[in-house]
Amino acid sequence: MTDPHTRGAATGAGDRSRPRAVLPALCATQITGWGVVYYAFPVLNPQITADSGWSTGATTAAFSLALVISAIAGIRVGRVIDHRGPRAVMTAGSAAGVASLTLVALAPNLPVFFAGWILAGLSMAATFYQPAFAALTRWWAPDHVRALTIVTLAGGLASTVFAPLTAVLADHLSWRGTYLVLAAILAVVTIPAHALALRAPWPPPEPPAPDGTDAGPGVIARSRPFVLLAVAFTVSSFAMYAVVVTLVPLLLDRGYTTSQAAWALGLGGAGQTAGRTLYAPLARSTGTTVRTTTLIALGALTTAALAVTPGPYGLVIAVSIAAGMIRGNLTLLQATAITDRWGTEHYGRLSGLLGAPSLTASALAPFAAALLAVPLGGYPELFATLAGLALAAALVATATSPPGSFRVPRAPAPYKLRRPAAILDRPGRARRINGGDSTRWRKPG
Numbered sequence: 112m113t114d115p116h117t118r119g120a121a122t123g124a125g126d127r128s129r130p131r132a133v134l135p136a137l138c139a140t141q142i143t144g145w146g147v148v149y150y151a152f153p154v155l156n157p158q159i160t161a162d163s164g165w166s167t168g169a170t171t172a173a174f175s176l177a178l179v180i181s182a183i184a185g186i187r188v189g190r191v192i193d194h195r196g197p198r199a200v201m202t203a204g205s206a207a208g209v210a211s212l213t214l215v216a217l218a219p220n221l222p223v224f225f226a227g228w229i230l231a232g233l234s235m236a237a238t239f240y241q242p243a244f245a246a247l248t249r250w251w252a253p254d255h256v257r258a259l260t261i262v263t264l265a266g267g268l269a270s271t272v273f274a275p276l277t278a279v280l281a282d283h284l285s286w287r288g289t290y291l292v293l294a295a296i297l298a299v300v301t302i303p304a305h306a307l308a309l310r311a312p313w314p315p316p317e318p319p320a321p322d323g324t325d326a327g328p329g330v331i332a333r334s335r336p337f338v339l340l341a342v343a344f345t346v347s348s349f350a351m352y353a354v355v356v357t358l359v360p361l362l363l364d365r366g367y368t369t370s371q372a373a374w375a376l377g378l379g380g381a382g383q384t385a386g387r388t389l390y391a392p393l394a395r396s397t398g399t400t401v402r403t404t405t406l407i408a409l410g411a412l413t414t415a416a417l418a419v420t421p422g423p424y425g426l427v428i429a430v431s432i433a434a435g436m437i438r439g440n441l442t443l444l445q446a447t448a449i450t451d452r453w454g455t456e457h458y459g460r461l462s463g464l465l466g467a468p469s470l471t472a473s474a475l476a477p478f479a480a481a482l483l484a485v486p487l488g489g490y491p492e493l494f495a496t497l498a499g500l501a502l503a504a505a506l507v508a509t510a511t512s513p514p515g516s517f518r519v520p521r522a523p524a525p526y527k528l529r530r531p532a533a534i535l536d537r538p539g540r541a542r543r544i545n546g547g548d549s550t551r552w553r554k555p556g
Contacts, residue, residue: 133246
């Protein structure tokens with residue numbers, strides 16, 4: 112009999128059980144986790160500094176430290192999920208998130224406040240996108256792109272839901288009381304969702320690819336394509352997040368009002384959500400390396416456009432929306448980068464290794480961008496520099512195909528797939544024929 116909690120998904124590498132509750136549960140927990148642990152802080156920080164007397168630099172440093180801790184801890188979290196599945200890790204991470212916000216809310220001094228955010232960083236590593244992506248990639252592969260898209264669309268609503276809710280709570284409570292209420296919401300939504308919805312058996316990874324990409328994770332992580340991919344994503348992430356945090360100052364310097372600048376930033380976020388709906392058809396129609404290079408290059412192009420577009424306001428809005436759409440696609444690009452190149456077997460560990468430097472760069476981007484703007488001569492010059500960095504990342508991305516990697520199309524009968532590594536050019540001599548995403552076919556016999 113069929114398990115009533117699962118439905119079959121027999122595609123690709125054998126039957127894979129897709130628990131029905133996982134996708135809606137992860138949508139709910141991503142909205143709540145990001146909204147409470149991440150997006151509430153910028154809303155509450157002015158009240159925190161005014162009430163406590165701590166400097167804005169100190170409180171922001173604690174929050175940034177949490178992001179760095181999340182990036183580093185994500186490596187270990189990914190390894191555990193590869194072997195044991197996501198249930199225990201994500202449930203414990205939810206409990207840690209509740210404890211961390213409670214500690215932040217009750218912090219009598221700055222060291223305890225920092226301790227709370229360090230614990231929050233561990234919670235982020237265990238509950239945010241990377242562990243959710245690892246779960247969906249294993250349960251949904253090879254059709255994981257749709258599931259990843261749905262969850263990131265839900266995650267994109269976190270600020271829409273929780274930034275206003277946090278502001279309303281802060282109007283009636285202190286920042287400490289607001290964080291305690293948010294911690295209770297986090298406990299009620301995420302702990303049972305992770306504990307109950309992620310109970311399904313953890314399926315084995317897909318069989319190794321036939322092109323020699325079934326090397327161990329250590330070998331893959333030291334390979335030239337992996338290192339270059341990490342470099343490309345790190346530089347691109349730094350540029351992308353620096354643009355997000357400095358867009359408002361750029362527009363204010365150009366004479367726009369705070370409201371106009373905020374709308375430009377907010378509509379860019381809406382473009383980010385809309386852009387994610389385009390990733391699945393893009394993935395079906397393009398090769399891995401081409402897609403990676405193109406999206407990062409488009410990020411550079413939109414950044415350059417913001418640098419040289421002082422107006423009119425409608426054009427600025429259009430460019431901001433376009434930049435947001437590219438950012439939305441870059442999130443899914445990073446989520447699928449490991450699977451597209453090296454399969455699902457070591458997804459959690461490899462995605463943690465790949466994401467650690469880029470997450471660290473995104474955490475440091477706000478400080479670095481603020482420091483760079485002055486010596487560079489202003490925000491337009493900063494944006495031009497960031498566009499150059501993103502373009503350099505796109506050039507690096509051209510060399511991120513593993514040797515012998517290829518996409519396997521449906522074989523047109525009566526053809527069959529030849530061993531991709533080489534063909535015999537003449538007796539005793541082999542000639543390689545595959546490269547990038549291409550595959551050659553031959554008739555049987």
